[in-house]
Amino acid sequence: MLPLPRPALDARAVYLTCVSVARPASLRTELHQLGDQVANAAAAYEEAATKGELHTLDALQHQPGGKPSRTAKKDEPKGINYHLKTTYTSRMVSAEGKGRPFYNQLLAAAPDGRCTLCGQGLADTLDHQLPKDVYPLLAVTPDNLVPACRTCNTNKRDEAPVTAEEQTLHPYFDTDIDEYIWLVARVTGPGLPAVTFHADPPPSMPPVLAARVRHHFTSLQLARTYGPQAAPELRTLSRSLTRLTPAAISEHLNEKAEDWTEEQPNSWQAALYRALAASSWYVRDFSSGL
Template structure:
């Protein structure tokens, strides 16, 4: 089966573009499936492909130690983008092995939509939309409340937006980003206090706009970029409302 597996490697990007047209090389063969799945253990420490595993992690760490799925947690595991149980021929293909965090690896699981073809975004082959679709909503009353949502624009086609929604729903990113946002802002109260005492609400707004620009260098739809954009546009937060962060809640 060596020639067939090499051909499957060559077809990998084609499978990503339209997974509905492809069936695993090992489909219907328990023997071949077991043999191909057994290859993954060769990546373990002290096994023949340990250097491949180490190389994948070194490359990822040299670029960004953050998980490409949530953009928050540290990478610590290898995710099979096309699950090895569905496509065991890709069990040790480097292009199919994505360094991710433990949380995202667990939640993604064996996700592989062969019916609608809605795959999640591949860290190596896909670009997340560069137009603003992730929004943060801020409410300042007795506390500061933060919520995230997706907004489809005319620049995003239905298929792409469906993939975005799938990724956020499977990984529970709305709730995850809410919790991270409160922690992020609570840690920065002293920064806002300094800006407010020196320049008032305009100082806080300028600080938030600077933080927005920094986050947007990572991605227009990075969770911090959406957060700081929303905060900079919220007059209540900038005019001292940030002090209510210490009593904040997540709705």
């Protein structure tokens, strides 16, 4: 995960701008009158997210329209929750939407244009940390919208967290996560090396945060994202190392591990080089010209 400063956007102002040209006028008035509820929901969100307790926002679920009825017919008029959800899709994501500048601003904050959830993919979408289908009042709340790649957005799925442990990391609120090294690589060999990635939080990490790190890694399927990216890096590295002495290989791997750990401590690159630097068989095998 890539930590990001919270967006400098006011939730009420964003919402009111988005709905300011809704049609017909009666719908616009109805949506406008929800400004206080949206602002209150955003304030409750901020308080819960600061404590890592987004699972406690049950009271906001399916508000203000209530849970959808299973027996609803297709031709029934759309309820207010539907219009809140389309405030995001039609008035914020849409190129003509009044809220599109906010969408662009949130997306532009992605570091190097990368996904904040996996730290690798291209950030070409915003992900709802709490799904808009369950929390319509938070559909355009800036704190709830994080730059993400499509793979992470799809993998995360639209489920509301039910416990403190079963929450993915939040780029705006879990900003000190990189004080811990929790991503590890395992390189297997000897012979042709292969690498796999695992979430392995250190004992010093608070237990709930450690559980969330594991949940983040598993639910976003980060092992699948990182493995294919690391495999060719490992192959090309292994070929180039055969030209070096064991001491030079050790030095090179340690330097790369340090540089990547400083750059992005829980990236696959940092984890890969840390694992290689600590692997005596790898240094031995590749210096011998395997």
